[in-house]
Amino acid sequence: MINSGDVAFVLIGSMLVFFMTPGLGLFYGGMVRRKNVINTLMSVLFCCGLATVMWFAVGYSISFGEDVGGLGVVGNLSNAFFSGVSATEAGPYAANIPGALFAIFQLMFCIITPAILVGALEGRMKFSAMFVFITFWLLLVYYPLAHMVWGLGGFIAGLGAVDFAGGNVIHISSGVSGLIACIILGKRKGYGIQAYHPHNIPMIFTGGAILWVGWFAFNGASALAANGLAVQAMGNTMIASAAAMLSWMLMESILYKKVTVLGAVTGAIIGLVAITPGSGYVPFGAALFIGALVSPICLFFMTKVKQKFGYDDSLDAFGCHGIGGIWGGIATGLFAQSAINPIAQWDGLFFGATELFVAQLMAVGISVIYSAVMTGVIMLVLKKVMNIRVSPEAEALGLDISEHSEQGYPAFSGIDQ
Numbered sequence: 001m002i003n004s005g006d007v008a009f010v011l012i013g014s015m016l017v018f019f020m021t022p023g024l025g026l027f028y029g030g031m032v033r034r035k036n037v038i039n040t041l042m043s044v045l046f047c048c049g050l051a052t053v054m055w056f057a058v059g060y061s062i063s064f065g066e067d068v069g070g071l072g073v074v075g076n077l078s079n080a081f082f083s084g085v086s087a088t089e090a091g092p093y094a095a096n097i098p099g100a101l102f103a104i105f106q107l108m109f110c111i112i113t114p115a116i117l118v119g120a121l122e123g124r125m126k127f128s129a130m131f132v133f134i135t136f137w138l139l140l141v142y143y144p145l146a147h148m149v150w151g152l153g154g155f156i157a158g159l160g161a162v163d164f165a166g167g168n169v170i171h172i173s174s175g176v177s178g179l180i181a182c183i184i185l186g187k188r189k190g191y192g193i194q195a196y197h198p199h200n201i202p203m204i205f206t207g208g209a210i211l212w213v214g215w216f217a218f219n220g221a222s223a224l225a226a227n228g229l230a231v232q233a234m235g236n237t238m239i240a241s242a243a244a245m246l247s248w249m250l251m252e253s254i255l256y257k258k259v260t261v262l263g264a265v266t267g268a269i270i271g272l273v274a275i276t277p278g279s280g281y282v283p284f285g286a287a288l289f290i291g292a293l294v295s296p297i298c299l300f301f302m303t304k305v306k307q308k309f310g311y312d313d314s315l316d317a318f319g320c321h322g323i324g325g326i327w328g329g330i331a332t333g334l335f336a337q338s339a340i341n342p343i344a345q346w347d348g349l350f351f352g353a354t355e356l357f358v359a360q361l362m363a364v365g366i367s368v369i370y371s372a373v374m375t376g377v378i379m380l381v382l383k384k385v386m387n388i389r390v391s392p393e394a395e396a397l398g399l400d401i402s403e404h405s406e407q408g409y410p411a412f413s414g415i416d417q
Contacts, residue, residue: 013221175322244271
């Protein structure tokens with residue numbers, strides 16, 4: 001039966017999750033060089049349009065339609081162009097809200113996921129190539145993975161693994177795909193020789209604040225009802241992000257003797273990433289542990305591992321979202337309680353059962369391998385058939401001018417470092 005309170009809650013949640021994508025644009029935009037801020041904003045913005053039209057046409061149906069062949073990998077096209085998706089009657093995924101509202105809420109996740117991914121490719125990819133890349137990435141990576149994790153009859157769901165709000169589907173997929181794509185694309189000119197500094201810290205702060213607020217809907221509204229589970233998810237979201245921010249600040253003060261706004265905001269976002277898969281499954285105390293531990297894990301990958309292997313993940317999509325999502329998925333297997341959410345068939349490892357922990361490890365592994373392989377195939381094919389990278393001259397000039405003929409700061413006449 002449709003519940004008007006739940007409808008209102010998920011409607012507001014959908015708007016807040018959508019607002020996270022412009023917030024991500026500001027967050028990313030502040031982190032890049034002045035000459036690439038427009039290109040970075042555009043790389044996030046176009047995902048709002050492309051992902052929406054594709055979701056309406058085929059994406060929702062492939063992700064949440066009736067399973068094809070019992071394989072648990074993709075849905076059929078029976079819901080293409082929202083066929084059979086009602087704005088007044090419940091669908092198969094929630095009895096208390098209209099099927100179209102569920103589809104719209106899920107669309108907001110589909111929008112922000114490729115927007116996270118593009119952060120790994122900043123500063124050297126042709127905009128036309130990025131548009132084509134994201135089109136095929138949605139078709140071949142996001143939709144199938146969403147079906148495997150959340151769809152009825154999904155393969156990963158069938159293992160007994162759980163993912164409350166997108167640890168596998170959103171963060172692991174975007175982070176791992178970003179890593180593979182940036183390796184195939186190649187490094188920015190001068191990477192490892194000259195310094196790349198954020199050009200606008202207040203913009204980073206503003207974007208991070210929007211993301212933080214929106215994340216309460218990201219996780220809380222994934223309960224699909226205004227109930228105790230939503231309260232649990234929102235409480236866990238705040239606790240984990242706060243713990244991760246403080247943990248990052250502590251590490252900065254020990255390692256660098258200074259605490260930075262960029263570091264504090266990054267820590268909070270990493271905490272939000274880590275708690276996402278388990279936000280509706282773990283107790284409040286576990287959220288504190290998950291958040292406190294994710295910052296040192298991610299900092300290690302964003303500094304030592306990245307330096308060791310030399311890959312140019314421009315805005316640390318892999319270090320933040322890929323690694324944070326992997327830790328979050330594993331931690332869900334450690335701390336989940338079926339008493340909090342009976343969708344979890346078993347308790348976590350720390351509460352005496354091993355089945356969920358094993359299922360979570362399998363789900364994380366499958367998500368990593370699938371995202372990596374498919375992204376590699378897409379990028380290698382595109383590299384064969386089109387020019388995916390801007391010229392060295394265009395890269396030196398900046399992608400704002402070379403790709404868009406716009407400037408973020410037309411009056412600026414200094415030297416851009």
